[in-house]
Amino acid sequence: MMDFRKLSPQDKRRLLVDLLTRKGLTDVHSLEHLLRLGRQTSGLKDKSQFDPSKEVFLDPDIRPCSPWDETLEPKAIFLTGATGYMGRFLLFELLKSFPSRVYCLIRASSAIDAKKRIEDMMKSSLIWDPDFQHRIVPIPGNLDRPAFGLPPEKFDFLAREIDWIYHAGATVNFVYPYSALKAPNVDATREIIRLACQYRTKRLHYVSSMAVFDSLGYSGKPALEDLALQHGDSLFIGYVQTKWASDSIISLAGTRGVPISIHRPPFISCHSETGVCNTKDFVARWISGITQLGCVSNINIRMDLVPVDYLCKAIIHLSRSRTSIGKAFHYFLPQPFLSHQLVEWLTGYGYKLSVAPYDEWESGLLRTAALGVDNALHPLLGFLAARVGEENGRPLSIADMYSSERRPRYDGKNVQFELQNASIPCPSSEQLFRTYYDYLIRSGFLKPPGGAAGNPSRAHARPSF
Ligand SMILES: NC(=O)c1ccc[n+]([C@@H]2O[C@H](COP(=O)([O-])OP(=O)(O)OC[C@H]3O[C@@H](n4cnc5c(N)ncnc54)[C@H](OP(=O)(O)O)[C@@H]3O)[C@@H](O)[C@H]2O)c1
Secondary structure, X not given: OOOHHHOOHHHHHHHHHXXXXXXXXXXXXXXXXXXXXXXXXXXXXXXXXXXXXXXXXXXXXXXXXXXXXXXOOOOEEEEEOOOOHHHHHHHHHHHHHOOOEEEEEEOXXXXXXXXXXXXXXXXXXXXXXXHHHHHEEEEEOOOOOHHHHOOHXXXXXHHHHOOEEEEOOOOOOOOOOHHHHHHHHHHHHHHHHHHHHOOOOOEEEEEOOHHHHOOHHHOOOEEOOOOOOOOHHHOOOHHHHHHHHHHHHHHHHHHOOOOEEEEEOOEEEOOOOOOOOOOOOHHHHHHHHHHHHOEEEOOOEEEXXXXXXXXXXXXXXXXXXXXXXXXXXXXOOOOOEEHHHHHHHHHHOOOOOEEEOHHHHHXXXXXXXXXXXXXXXXXXXXXXXXXXXXEOOEEEEHHHHHEHHHOOEEOOHHHHHHHOOOOOOOOOHHHHHHHHHHHHHHOOOOOOOOOOOOOHHHHOOOOOO
16 A cells, blocks of 8 residues: 655655545545656646736826825715625624615626525525615626626726725635636736726725735735735735736726725635635635644644634725725734644644644545545645655645745734724634634534534545655
């Protein structure tokens, strides 16, 4: 039987490429075959596709055509990403906070379909109110395409009609390369700025990400809200590169006079009261994946989370503030926590979790994929197996980069300043975790300790490392 500990990092990556493109692996012998095949592949694509110096630009004619009317309360808002996890909560808060119509750009075959998609998403997240019905205006379109695939007259109509824009839509994928995500994430941002400038100037809120600092260049260094982004050349995840490029393009629009604000959330976690969360996101998968594996890596990752409802309320509050224009905002829990704390909470619930060095943990996860044993982390294998650099001749894993000692020193004083007089409650880390956990169990995504729901032997199959 193959000993996964003996595989070189290159062999693991080659194997991974094949695992990611094949299904139905049932026995270990097929692994040997895959490994042979894998040696002929070129490996996962890396950062070479992204040249930050070529990506941050705006056509010279894209600039505000008139001064922005700051006294205006918005009557019409344009929102992208409304069917997404965060977007639906942002839509909810917008509809509660303003009497406006909200035009939502949605991938759908018709306006009826688009509206149904939004309604279904909001219902499933327990935030639907039939009174919203007449104020949501669905716009079938695609961020992938110039002018979002809209006929010119429709784009023109929006450019005249809209007062404020919230751009939260993006293809969120930690495995695809930059080239696959550039159109919906970067080119679309330029189209959003074009919309913001055409006919009359619109207030523009961009949902960026704290991931723009996910490069070793920022390791241990300050990551300030008021400084231009740096270290784009040492980013290595395609999705993160697109967020870095878009964030920088929005800043550029700000220097041309577009009234922008940039909102940078860390991991967006569950609703602080209902626990409704995105079970496809990293944290939910990580919690479920380590309990399925029965093992966690010894690297202590800093878990920067923000509850989705707190985030959206904070963004809306900031939207109303004149002083938020031209600034970026970093959102955090008051006390961020480390993954070892989370592991303690999980073991407190009765999960049995051993601790292993990252390489060994990764081998165990890879082995479950090869053996066809379910694990919630499998879709993220490409991300987890990445190596982000070297230190003293040792390859650095993705977890090394997220480890508490290598994180940047973030500031969040713009958020603190803007929210000082707002009463937007934010739970403690432990409270948030308990709410998250309850929802994951209730929804069936996470098996209780002992695997009472589902098939325990399979759900908690322990790999032999
Ligand atoms: N999740 C996090 O932890 C996190 C952290 C920091 C920042 N962010 C940022 O927050 C925003 C929302 O993230 P999320 O986690 O809520 O993402 P999500 O659940 O994946 O939602 C993404 C949204 O964007 C839409 N979208 C994607 N590609 C599109 C396209 N080509 N045309 C039109 N719409 C498209 C999706 O529409 P469909 O429903 O049609 O797919 C969906 O509505 C993103 O900008 C993301 O970068 C997220």
